[in-house]
Amino acid sequence: xxxxxxxxxxxxxxxxxxxxxxxxxxxxxxxxxxxxxxxxxxxxxxxxxxxxxxxxxxxxxxxxxxxxxxxxxxxxxxxxxxxxxxxxxxxxxxxxxxxxxxxxxxxxxxxxxxxxxxxxxxxxxxxxxxxxxxxxxxxxxxxxxxxxxxxxxxxxxxxxxxxxxxxxxxxxxxxxxxxxxxxxxxxxxxxxxxxxxxxxxxxxxxxxxxxxxxxxxxxxxxxxxxxxxxxxxxxxxxxxxxxxxxxxxxxxxxxxxxxxxxxxxxxxxxxxxxxxxxxxxxxxxxxxxxxxxxxxxxxxxxxxxxxxxxxxxxxxxxxxxxxxxxxxxxxxxxxxxxxxxxxxxxxxxxxxxxxxxxxx
Amino acid sequence: xxxxxxxxxxxxxxxxxxxxxxxxxxxxxxxxxxxxxxxxxxxxxxxxxxxxxxxxxxxxxxxxxxxxxxxxxxxxxxxxxxxxxxxxxxxxxxxxxxxxxxxxxxxxxxxxxxxxxxxxxxxxxxxxxxxxxxxxxxxxxxxxxxxxxxxxxxxxxxxxxxxxxxxxxxxxxxxxxxxxxxxxxxxxxxxxxxxxxxxxxxxxxxxxxxxxxxxxxxxxxxxxxxxxxxxxxxxxxxxxxxxxxxxxxxxxxxxxxxxxxxxxxxxxxxxxxxxxxxxxxxxxxxxxxxxxxxxxxxxxxxxxxxxxxxxxxxxxxxxxxxxxxxxxxxxxxxxxxxxxxxxxxxxxxxxxxxxxxxxx
Numbered sequence: 221x222x223x224x225x226x227x228x229x230x231x232x233x234x235x236x237x238x239x240x241x242x243x244x245x246x247x248x249x250x251x252x253x254x255x256x257x258x259x260x261x262x263x264x265x266x267x268x269x270x271x272x273x274x275x276x277x278x279x280x281x282x283x284x285x286x287x288x289x290x291x292x293x294x295x296x297x298x299x300x301x302x303x304x305x306x307x308x309x310x311x312x313x314x315x316x317x318x319x320x321x322x323x324x325x326x327x328x329x330x331x332x333x334x335x336x337x338x339x340x341x342x343x344x345x346x347x348x349x350x351x352x353x354x355x356x357x358x359x360x361x362x363x364x365x366x367x368x369x370x371x372x373x374x375x376x377x378x379x380x381x382x383x384x385x386x387x388x389x390x391x392x393x394x395x396x397x398x399x400x401x402x403x404x405x406x407x408x409x410x411x412x413x414x415x416x417x418x419x420x421x422x423x424x425x426x427x428x429x430x431x432x433x434x435x436x437x438x439x440x441x442x443x444x445x446x447x448x449x450x451x452x453x454x455x456x457x458x459x460x461x462x463x464x465x466x467x468x469x470x471x472x473x474x475x476x477x478x479x480x481x482x483x484x485x486x487x488x489x490x491x492x493x494x495x496x497x498x499x500x501x502x503x504x505x506x507x508x509x510x511x512x513x514x515x516x517x518x519x520x521x522x523x524x525x526x527x528x529x530x531x532x533x534x535x536x537x538x539x540x541x542x543x544x545x546x547x548x549x550x551x552x553x554x555x556x557x558x559x560x561x562x563x564x565x566x567x568x569x570x571x572x573x574x575x576x577x578x579x580x
Numbered sequence: 581x582x583x584x585x586x587x588x589x590x591x592x593x594x595x596x597x598x599x600x601x602x603x604x605x606x607x608x609x610x611x612x613x614x615x616x617x618x619x620x621x622x623x624x625x626x627x628x629x630x631x632x633x634x635x636x637x638x639x640x641x642x643x644x645x646x647x648x649x650x651x652x653x654x655x656x657x658x659x660x661x662x663x664x665x666x667x668x669x670x671x672x673x674x675x676x677x678x679x680x681x682x683x684x685x686x687x688x689x690x691x692x693x694x695x696x697x698x699x700x701x702x703x704x705x706x707x708x709x710x711x712x713x714x715x716x717x718x719x720x721x722x723x724x725x726x727x728x729x730x731x732x733x734x735x736x737x738x739x740x741x742x743x744x745x746x747x748x749x750x751x752x753x754x755x756x757x758x759x760x761x762x763x764x765x766x767x768x769x770x771x772x773x774x775x776x777x778x779x780x781x782x783x784x785x786x787x788x789x790x791x792x793x794x795x796x797x798x799x800x801x802x803x804x805x806x807x808x809x810x811x812x813x814x815x816x817x818x819x820x821x822x823x824x825x826x827x828x829x830x831x832x833x834x835x836x837x838x839x840x841x842x843x844x845x846x847x848x849x850x851x852x853x854x855x856x857x858x859x860x861x862x863x864x865x866x867x868x869x870x871x872x873x874x875x876x877x878x879x880x881x882x883x884x885x886x887x888x889x890x891x892x893x894x895x896x897x898x899x900x901x902x903x904x905x906x907x908x909x910x911x912x913x914x915x916x917x918x919x920x921x922x923x924x925x926x927x928x929x930x931x932x933x934x935x936x937x938x939x940x
Binding site: 390391392395396398400401402403427459460461462463464465466468469470472473488491492493494497498499501502505506578580 | 750751752755756758760761762763787819820821822823824825826828829830832833848851852853854857858859861862865866938940
């Protein structure tokens with residue numbers, strides 16, 4: 221609500237000036253499954269709302285598909301034929317293999333790519349984007365360094381000296397491709413920027429909620445993958461719906477507790493948004509982390525073997541986050557306050573029997 | 581926590597007297613699927629904790645199974661062979677077809693039966709139970725009269741002049757029968773009584789959380805069945821996980837809003853307990869209301885036909901609660917503040933296309 225009223229302020233100011241000084245120019249950095257689903261909506265909304273420049277550029281890590289560059293295929297077919305099939309973009313979405321050209325003059329830059337690819341691009345983005353460009357991270361995950369947790373949005377803020385909102389929610393990309401209704405959450409710091417990104421993403425098929433709590437939203441997106449391992453263990457043991465619902469509930473509570481223990485300004489309401497319980501439900505019933513953990517519980521192999529076997533080249537995030545979270549908890553000596561996270565780690569990496577998942 | 585510390589007070593007082601004046605005598609009124617799953621745990625705990633009398637009586641609405649009374653079969657087999665197969669009771673659970681005899685001298689009376697059967701039994705219970713007997717309702721549902729909502733626990737409180745706690749959670753009875761781990765929530769008014777019932781139900785397979793908010797807990801148990809209709813509509817339309825997660829999330833928010841609009845003292849934390857989000861998840865993925873709504877969305881028949889076809893004699897609760905909730909909302913003129921409940925009602929009873937479930 222705060223975000224919407226801030227947008228109204230923006231609009232009123234715009235009217236007060238009597239003319240449009242400029243329109244917001246949107247770029248998407250990333251072109252995977254989820255990035256493509258998001259840019260598809262950005263393209264539609266850029267045409268629908270006057271405040272946005274019509275063209276939406278998408279940076280694509282170039283690759284050859286049967287001898288043809290992926291960007292060429294995308295631009296000719298208005299579709300990411302490799303990563304999001306059967307979902308047409310509006311023609312104003314333009315794939316570009318050059319990062320400097322893709323973000324040239326952009327005032328709103330969205331990030332949706334594996335976060336290890338982010339840092340090398342920073343100098344080019346900084347040089348090419350419009351001064352004061354607003355950023356949004358849809359990257360699910362967290363990083364860790366010797367001082368503890370590093371939020372991806374903080375890397376963007378620091379490296380680009382930019383305001384950065386985040387977008388997380390129950391958004392399985394392949395379901396979004398068919399415009400099946402879903403919700404998402406934008407966490408913002410600056411209300412006007414939150415409102416702009418809300419306008420850019422809110423759509424008949426994607427209802428955007430906003431909350432002024434970027435950290436809570438971002439942690440939900442990262443920690444859900446750890447909880448999904450627990451849900452997968454339950455599935456592998458065929459424990460039924462009661463048990464899985466308990467794991468989901470305890471997981472959401474531990475996510476809240478973790479967020480509040482390590483960060484200030486976390487809001488309870490964040491966890492009731494799409495990024496919280498809804499994304500957790502989706503991830504614990506569908507999702508690759510759940511699937512691999514189910515296979516692990518069935519003793520189908522090591523994590524590496526299961527990842528290679530089940531994920532078709534994609535990476536398993538939950539196991540990495542689980543290890544990192546445990547390091548942070550142990551450094552602070554508080555792992556016993558997170559019995560579910562601790563137990564998932566023991567099962568995943570310390571040889572504890574999978575059956576102990578329910579001994580909480 | 582309040583409940584546990586109150587129990588410690590009870591225990592200390594007991595020790596202070598130097599002897600056990602009496603032990604708590606537990607009775608279960610009801611012997612269906614869920615009642616049997618609960619009494620199975622009560623039986624185990626009565627043997628485990630000194631504070632309880634060993635014998636746990638279960639009132640059974642008598643019926644003949646191949647010419648043999650059900651109570652006889654239960655007591656000979658230590659199993660409710662009709663309603664909860666393959667789950668043995670400890671032998672201290674005694675089925676009794678006579679309500680006065682079943683609750684005779686009982687100090688803790690649990691109710692788990694269709695609520696329309698409750699009132700006719702009241703005089704017998706009142707005459708036979710111990711003075712000041714504490715009650716607990718595990719009856720999921722609400723009633724409505726000309727003044728609006730009537731909570732089942734309030735009927736018990738009024739008719740029996742008793743304190744009444746409530747028990748609700750993600751507790752599919754057939755999964756409990758195999759001792760698959762689950763959680764439940766006890767809502768209490770009197771902390772000492774809440775603690776006693778927690779002790780009676782908490783078990784290696786059933787983790788009991790407590791919250792001093794009987795109304796919130798009870799409303800979660802009733803309204804989840806309305807939300808489950810929405811989830812079933814999504815399944816019938818094959819809308820995928822994002823959409824269903826959104827329906828669950830919006831449903832939980834509207835449940836909170838409904839509770840707070842019509843009652844005082846509702847706690848936010850209640851909705852994060854097993855009775856809240858966990859039970860809602862279980863009900864929206866399993867559960868008979870979801871199943872029937874899926875069939876309705878697939879145009880397999882009228883509600884009556886679907887109920888007869890799918891539920892094997894059980895009743896569909898969600899449709900009844902949905903109608904009643906809508907009457908209450910319309911009387912207050914606030915139905916537009918509950919777009920999901922309103923839309924579910926329009927689809928279920930007013931001929932709106934099922935596809936409109938996502939137009940919220």
